[in-house]
Amino acid sequence: MTETRRLFLILNGKSAPREDVRSAISRVRDAGHEVAVRVTYEPGDVARFVGEALGADTRPDAIVAGGGDGTLNQVVAALLDTHGQAQAAPSGQPAVGVLPLGTANDFAVGLELSTEDPGAALTLCAEGEIRTIDAARINERVFVNLASGGTVTQITREADPRAKRLFGGAAYLIAGASHIGRLAPSNARFSAEGFSWEGEFLAMAIGNGRLAGGGVPLCPEAQLDDGLLDLTLFPQPDADHVLGLLSRLLHETEAPVEGYAKTTRFSSLTVESDAELSLNLDGEPMQAKSLKVEVLPGAVRFVTGPAPKGLVS
Template identity: 30%
Template sequence: MTVALLANPAARAGGGTGPAERAAERLRAHGMEVAIVSGGSAAESTKLLRAAIELDATAVVVAGGDGTLHLAMQEVAGTGIPLGIIPVGTGNDLAAVAGLRELDVETATDTIAAGVTKDIDLARVTRADGSTELFGTVLASGFDSRVNDRANAMRWPRGGSRYNIAILIEFLTLHGVPFSLDLELADGTREQLSGDLVMATVGNGRTYGGGIPICPDADPADGLLDVTLVRPAGRLHLLRLLPRVYRGTHTTVDEVSTRRVRSIRLDAAGVTAYADGDPIGALPLTIDVVPRALRLFTRDSP
């Protein structure tokens, strides 16, 4: 196996480089050829990774979080080239799909060396200008996208607690936003919804923000996307809802509704959506599923 190992360009002088080098050494010990790829920016890293794939890479490994994985999946989706994960990020939600979560270079590299893979779906975002981009975990719009924005701007703390603090701060200005939604449901029928929402979330995977199960029943290999909608209520009432969100039991609350869809169009003025933890575009956006687009090294059975 010839591996292109992408190290998070934002962590070259910090948490990403050390784990990448350790992972490379361990993969080489398993008899693999490994080249570390890390540009000075996301664009440069993309260019270098693309060149490595075109040259001879038969697998791609990412030492980083969901944002760096997001970059890599744009290049490997639909190619059959398997993607491995060394979880070094803040959230690591796609790593959880692969049976990984915390940084454990030995477990992560041994998972890759074992060669067990499974094919999972990706979600495709189409912007108003016709441009498209894929994501693997969750798209957030509304309250949770503002939480992402605040969490990304914070320098401390690291890890999932950053999102917890950002959630509490954003609660101080919590408000509903007028949304219009056009959904293609799992059975092929269409549904149109409009009204104020606190948030509209589209999940290919179950979790975001380092393990928050916002779409608790999502299956990234079922050919569908899960939608979680939250209607406005008093701040205190929604604050009491938070513990249920962390347990994944919020979908039975009156203010929360869910749908399982093939595609959805989201529209709301002044709302920027986040996917895989990074901004992906201003609404309106259309999101549809791309079945079995990504081959993932996994600790689980395929």
């Protein structure tokens, strides 16, 4: 048997009643691992629970985010806020695991983790390999997967949740088509080492991970442990090609950026705009006119499978 671990599961309150989640916890406990469970109820709970885990006499081996990408974001942000965001993860820092229970689970899908079997996902948190991955920061906000902005962010936010459940990525295309008459482009100036661009764009993505919006590979070449972030920019097309681009962005599964987007890799990026830019950081909203983006190399110890996609090592 593998060495037992102490898991501290922070479970999104929406998922607490699920029988498959309860069965997953029982399965892992029956295998000899410890699982402490905390259920979120209101804003601030995740940070408070992370503080509780770090302050325990016996720290957990892994803090598990039970929910969607937003729950994972909050766990990582709280952990980095405690340990500092400008240095590699200290050896005593608990690893982070994920029990994917959200609608999209883009981070978990990008790592090819189980999203259909909570028992398998939680077992992996108890028995999987721990690797060091990067995180990222925009101004004072942390993300671990991907930050997106522009019209696509607006569509993602406004898509009917019921349609997302029924149609998946096609729901975003439906939302885009219904708003085609008012899809105003954003305008900004981007500057990184060896890269400069200014103009109108339909969408932008800054990726530590590869996927967003329900499995769309906005940053298809991004790697979680290379010490860099990927920028993908979609310049504003002419009016006759807007819907076609939206279809590629929101519905295709194979590298929709190829041949159209402007891309670069960077460790530090500045974005300046005369108007507020709306962003989505791992499912969490943000607005700002000026963005300072930087990678946080090796900031998080993360539980992964044996050969996860999206990692160099």
